[in-house]
Amino acid sequence: MSDILKMFTTVIKSLFKKSTCRQYPFxxxxxxxxTKGHIQIDRERCILCSLCDKRCPTGAINVxxxxxxxxxxxxKCILCFxxxxxxxxxxxxxxxxxxxxxxxxxxxxxxxxxKAEKAKA
Amino acid sequence: xxxRTIVPFGPQHPVLPEPIHLDLVLEDEMVVDVLPSxxxxxxGLELLCxxxxxxxxxxxxxxxxxxxxxxxxxxxxxxxxxxxNLDIPKRAQFLRVFWGELSRVHSHxxxxxxxxxxxxxxxxxxxxxxxxxxxxxxFEETTGGRVIFGAAxxxxxxxxISQDKLDQLAIALDEIQKEYEPLAKVFLEDYTVQxxxxxxxxxxxxxxxxxxxxxxxxxxSGLPQDMRKLRYGAYEDLEVEPIVETAxxxxxxxxxxxxxxxxxxDLMRRxxxxxxxxxxxxxxxxxxxxxxxxxxxxxxxxxxxxVKGNGTKFLDRFRVRTPTFANIPPLLxxxxxxxxxxxxxxxxxxxxxxxxxER
Ligand code: SF4
Ligand code: SF4
Numbered sequence: 001m002s003d004i005l006k007m008f009t010t011v012i013k014s015l016f017k018k019s020t021c022r023q024y025p026f027x028x029x030x031x032x033x034x035t036k037g038h039i040q041i042d043r044e045r046c047i048l049c050s051l052c053d054k055r056c057p058t059g060a061i062n063v064x065x066x067x068x069x070x071x072x073x074x075x076k077c078i079l080c081f082x083x084x085x086x087x088x089x090x091x092x093x094x095x096x097x098x099x100x101x102x103x104x105x106x107x108x109x110x111x112x113x114x115k116a117e118k119a120k121a
Numbered sequence: 122x123x124x125r126t127i128v129p130f131g132p133q134h135p136v137l138p139e140p141i142h143l144d145l146v147l148e149d150e151m152v153v154d155v156l157p158s159x160x161x162x163x164x165g166l167e168l169l170c171x172x173x174x175x176x177x178x179x180x181x182x183x184x185x186x187x188x189x190x191x192x193x194x195x196x197x198x199x200x201x202x203x204x205x206n207l208d209i210p211k212r213a214q215f216l217r218v219f220w221g222e223l224s225r226v227h228s229h230x231x232x233x234x235x236x237x238x239x240x241x242x243x244x245x246x247x248x249x250x251x252x253x254x255x256x257x258x259x260f261e262e263t264t265g266g267r268v269i270f271g272a273a274x275x276x277x278x279x280x281x282i283s284q285d286k287l288d289q290l291a292i293a294l295d296e297i298q299k300e301y302e303p304l305a306k307v308f309l310e311d312y313t314v315q316x317x318x319x320x321x322x323x324x325x326x327x328x329x330x331x332x333x334x335x336x337x338x339x340x341x342s343g344l345p346q347d348m349r350k351l352r353y354g355a356y357e358d359l360e361v362e363p364i365v366e367t368a369x370x371x372x373x374x375x376x377x378x379x380x381x382x383x384x385x386x387d388l389m390r391r392x393x394x395x396x397x398x399x400x401x402x403x404x405x406x407x408x409x410x411x412x413x414x415x416x417x418x419x420x421x422x423x424x425x426x427x428v429k430g431n432g433t434k435f436l437d438r439f440r441v442r443t444p445t446f447a448n449i450p451p452l453l454x455x456x457x458x459x460x461x462x463x464x465x466x467x468x469x470x471x472x473x474x475x476x477x478x479e480r
Contacts, residue, residue: 007307011244020251034265034280057177080180080271081279094265 194273200415228420277402336422348418
């Protein structure tokens with residue numbers, strides 16, 4: 001009988017403890033500093049060197065110098081921090097919020113303003 | 122002689138979320154022969170090394186398994202580092218051991234939960250996973266990932282843990298141990314657990330040796346086999362004694378895992394105590410040329426990584442022998458002579474990871 005009571009004490013105790021699970025919609029998750037959410041670019045600072053494009057292990061980033069665009073396919077991105085590490089002007093950053101679900105899998109295209117425009121702004 | 126019937130087990134089976142198929146040849150209720158077939162989720166990783174650079178392959182190696190992901194990464198990096206004759210800083214090696222042992226705790230707690238679930242002990246399953254959640258929180262806090270960390274790299278590790286954080290982690294580990302203790306008691310002393318597993322799925326020491334069992338499966342049959350005894354990486358400075366049981370049944374395999382959690386928690390405390398300051402990576406120049414067999418200990422047993430470089434960015438060959446693959450022949454031996462009702466419990470007792478096996 002005492003054998004069965006071993007689990008009993010744990011179970012009874014947990015009845016009176018507060019819930020282990022986070023009650024989601026009422027209590028929002030806390031993110032840690034390193035939580036991997038999604039990659040964000042500071043478009044004002046990007047110099048279109050395409051290092052991030054070359055180093056990304058999954059080919060999620062696509063940099064087009066002529067069209068002056070930087071595109072990321074967040075469905076391919078494995079959130080490995082590689083691009084954040086290699087960017088020479090540190091304009092890429094990992095944001096903690098997870099990317100929202102979408103109906104169609106597509107790349108998010110960011111237009112990079114030209115130097116002259118940057119100067120004006 | 123009773124009439125023989127063949128009962129299929131898997132690839133979809135409630136006790137095992139992963140696809141392995143066994144043809145069980147039955148005589149009445151008794152299993153007399155087993156024919157396994159694998160290959161449902163082959164992913165062809167071994168050829169991928171010719172298309173991805175050897176540094177990018179770390180991310181692929183980590184994705185072989187969702188449970189011992191970090192140790193897969195380390196096994197691969199260790200192979201490349203040996204080929205390239207790289208000296209890894211001590212701090213990086215200690216951090217690798219830290220995350221590796223934490224993965225072991227997480228994997229064993231996961232198994233204990235699943236095993237409890239398989240014998241119908243639902244509350245024990247829930248509570249094992251409650252403790253495991255704390256381990257996952259540590260992973261997320263230190264690396265940013267709960268399953269795949271991306272922390273290992275050729276030449277060291279990519280993330281450092283500050284001393285303050287390590288001190289906090291030591292407290293967190295104590296808390297985990299405190300919460301784990303009552304559960305371990307249930308596994309070790311409860312009548313229900315013992316009744317279900319004792320003398321089920323027996324594997325003798327000779328069979329374990331001959332059929333090449335690894336990890337807890339071998340150790341539960343009395344073979345003191347543990348790759349950490351090879352003293353790779355920081356295990357050079359950390360003495361590890363393999364935990365051995367002699368009964369050779371499912372219950373012994375459970376006991377080995379229960380005790381290994383304590384051992385791993387203790388090892389992590391020693392890592393926190395001993396970890397030296399300094400660099401966490403060495404610079405990697407050039408490309409690997411040559412070949413190496415790297416052997417590391419995973420929660421499920423020994424994993425072998427074979428890498429062969431040809432002096433370019435891409436490897437020639439990359440091969441993985443995962444522990445479950447080695448444990449399938451002993452499993453077939455265990456199944457012979459058991460009853461049909463015991464099959465799920467025995468299959469689970471080797472902690473099968475089929476996605477690992479098929480790569
Ligand atoms: S985080 Fe990694 S996978 Fe994602 S875009 Fe950057 S380099 Fe590519
Ligand atoms: S590495 Fe940085 S600066 Fe270069 S293209 Fe990518 S985001 Fe722009």
